[in-house]
Amino acid sequence: MQESFAEAQELMWDSSMERKLQENRKGSTHREVPRVLGLLLAMAIMNVFLYLCLDQLFISPRRSTEDPRHCPHGYFRIGQMKNCSRWLSCEELRTEVRRLKRIGEGAVKRVFLSEWNEHKVALSRLSSLEMKDDFLHGLEMLKSLQSRHIVTLVGYCEDDSTILTEYHPFGSLNNLEETLNLSKYQNVNSWQQRLQLAVEYVSILNYLHHSPVGTRVMCDSNDLPKTLSQYLLTSNFSIVANDLDALPLVNRNSQTFVKCGHRELHGDFVAPEQLWPYGKDAPFQDDLMPSYDEKIDIWKIPDVSSFLLGRVEGSDMVRFHLFDIHKACKSQAPAERPTAQDVLDAYQNILHSLRDSVTSQTREML
Ligand SMILES: Nc1ncnc2c1ncn2[C@@H]1O[C@H](COP(=O)(O)OP(=O)(O)O)[C@@H](O)[C@H]1O
Ligand SMILES: [Mg+2]
Numbered sequence: 222m223q224e225s226f227a228e229a230q231e232l233m234w235d236s237s238m239e240r241k242l243q244e245n246r247k248g249s250t251h252r253e254v255p256r257v258l259g260l261l262l263a264m265a266i267m268n269v270f271l272y273l274c275l276d277q278l279f280i281s282p283r284r285s286t287e288d289p290r291h292c293p294h295g296y297f298r299i300g301q302m303k304n305c306s307r308w309l310s311c312e313e314l315r316t317e318v319r320r321l322k323r324i325g326e327g328a329v330k331r332v333f334l335s336e337w338n339e340h341k342v343a344l345s346r347l348s349s350l351e352m353k354d355d356f357l358h359g360l361e362m363l364k365s366l367q368s369r370h371i372v373t374l375v376g377y378c379e380d381d382s383t384i385l386t387e388y389h390p391f392g393s394l395n396n397l398e399e400t401l402n403l404s405k406y407q408n409v410n411s412w413q414q415r416l417q418l419a420v421e422y423v424s425i426l427n428y429l430h431h432s433p434v435g436t437r438v439m440c441d442s443n444d445l446p447k448t449l450s451q452y453l454l455t456s457n458f459s460i461v462a463n464d465l466d467a468l469p470l471v472n473r474n475s476q477t478f479v480k481c482g483h484r485e486l487h488g489d490f491v492a493p494e495q496l497w498p499y500g501k502d503a504p505f506q507d508d509l510m511p512s513y514d515e516k517i518d519i520w521k522i523p524d525v526s527s528f529l530l531g532r533v534e535g536s537d538m539v540r541f542h543l544f545d546i547h548k549a550c551k552s553q554a555p556a557e558r559p560t561a562q563d564v565l566d567a568y569q570n571i572l573h574s575l576r577d578s579v580t581s582q583t584r585e586m587l
Contacts, residue, residue: 291368291369292305293305294364294367295307295308296308297367297373297374297375297376297387298373299340299342299373299375299387300340300341300387302340308374308375308376308377309337309375309376309377309385310376310378311378311379311380311381313376314344314376314377314378314381314383314385315378315381317337317338318335318336318337318342318344318385319335319336319337320333320335320344321333321334321335321336322334324343324392325392325393326348327348327450327464328348328352328355329347329348329349329352329355329356329359329464329466330345330346330347330348330356330384330464330466331345331346331348332344332345332346333345333346334388335385335388337375337385340388341388341390342375342385342386342387342388343385343386343387343388343389344383344384344385345383345384345385345386346381346382346383347382347383352466353382355466355467356382356384356466357379358465358466358467358468359384359464359465359466359467359468360377360379360384362434362437362465362466362468363377363384363386363465364377365432365433365434366428366429366432366433366434366437366462366465368428369461370424370425370428370429370461370462371461371462371463371465372386372387372389372453372461372462372463373386373387374386375387386463389453389454389455389456389461390456391453391454391455391456392453392454393449393450393451393452393453393454393463394449394450394452394453394454394460394528394529395446395449395450396454397418397449397454397528397529397531398531400454401415401531409458410533411533411534411535412530412533412534412535412536412538412539413535413572413575413576414458415529415530415531415533415536415539416530416539416568416571416572416575417458417572418458418459418460418529419525419526419529419530419568420565420568420569420572421459421460422452422460422522422525422526422529423522423526423561423564423565423568424565425452425460425461425462426439426518426519426522426561427560427561427562427564427565429462429468429515429518430515430518430560430561431562434470435470435471435472436470436471436472436473436514436515437468437469437470437471437515438468438469438470438471438479438481438514438515438517438518439451439462439467439468439518440467440468440469440479440481440482441464441466441467441481442481442518442521443481443482443486443488443490443491444488444490445490445524445525445528448490448521448525449525449528450464451463451464467481467482469481471514471515473514478512478513478514479512479513479514480507480510480512480513481495481517483507484505484507485497485505485510490521490524491517491520491521492513492516492517492520492521492555493520493553494511494513494516494517494555495513495517497510498511513555514555515561516555516556516558517555518561519550519555519558519559519560519561519564520550520551520555520558522547522550522564523543523547523550523551526543526547527540538575539571539575542571542575543567543568543571545567546559546563546564546567546568549563550564
């Protein structure tokens with residue numbers, strides 16, 4: 222844009238110089254003053270235009286990625302709260318939170334819809350003592366990763382093994398179809414909204430792979446329903462990661478890689494490098510099982526995205542456009558798979574170009 226503007230300025234300058242020379246040749250210098258003033262005015266207008274364009278290019282994207290509801294570390298804001306409040310303490314959790322009903326349960330936590338200060342919140346309690354380490358790891362991750370991609374932490378009490386988070390009434394992504402099929406949400410049940418959800422899902426992976434606490438792998442994702450159960454659908458049809466109990470660290474510099482659990486994994490939802498590589502005749506042995514990296518998350522993207530796209534008008538057309546990037550995600554060799562950022566860029570390009578072509582088709586029809 223800057224180049225074409227410079228070219229335009231050059232062109233204007235060239236043509237005005239030519240005109241000036243011609244006029245000089247003709248000896249008509251009395252018309253020169255208003256012409257020069259006009260030229261200066263045009264250049265000033267173009268400079269303002271350039272300034273506005275640069276503002277769009279360099280300032281607006283920064284504004285749009287900032288979370289306007291962001292609070293400093295150790296504070297939260299949910300619902301209609303005007304100010305940020307400090308994470309609730311054990312004492313406050315014990316006395317100010319009223320448990321209403323059980324809304325979910327996984328391997329580590331039992332989750333209750335609860336009320337705090339007229340706000341709906343989710344109270345998670347450790348379900349079995351054996352899982353305490355995973356619970357504490359999840360809590361550490363929740364504290365470290367607070368951002369627009371992660372469920373808001375409201376408070377916690379390590380002594381009681383409880384965590385309080387913002388409540389999301391639509392629940393996990395497992396409820397997506399059921400929710401979008403309600404007649405009141407027909408307007409959001411479109412390929413555009415569903416592709417936007419896929420963009421958000423990949424944005425979360427991208428955030429975890431470049432997190433403030435290093436490259437984190439979403440390990441608790443050995444099948445599709447399990448993976449979906451770790452994310453919540455928010456009331457404005459966005460996605461946040463909720464269950465961070467299994468987010469091991471990958472560090473290429475120190476050759477730190479991960480293994481998701483200690484048991485043998487099967488099926489093609491998990492990445493090929495997560496399967497026992499030594500054949501059926503050799504019994505599985507955890508210590509012989511090779512470790513792997515965050516590219517296992519990339520392998521799973523096409524399956525999760527395909528679920529998010531569902532079966533609505535236009536979703537097959539979107540699948541067709543995602544074909545190449547999804548094929549790359551399913552490369553057998555982890556190093557050949559794209560990064561989450563590559564997938565995110567591809568998704569965003571496809572979303573924008575499809576939206577633009579729909580807009581221009583609609584204009585043509587009118
Ligand atoms: N903040 C929340 N709002 C709504 N539902 C929630 C919330 N937190 C958890 N749930 C529900 O509880 C289920 C289990 O929670 P999760 O944190 O995944 O537990 P676990 O660690 O045991 O797997 C989720 O899949 C979801 O259905
Ligand atoms: Mg879970």
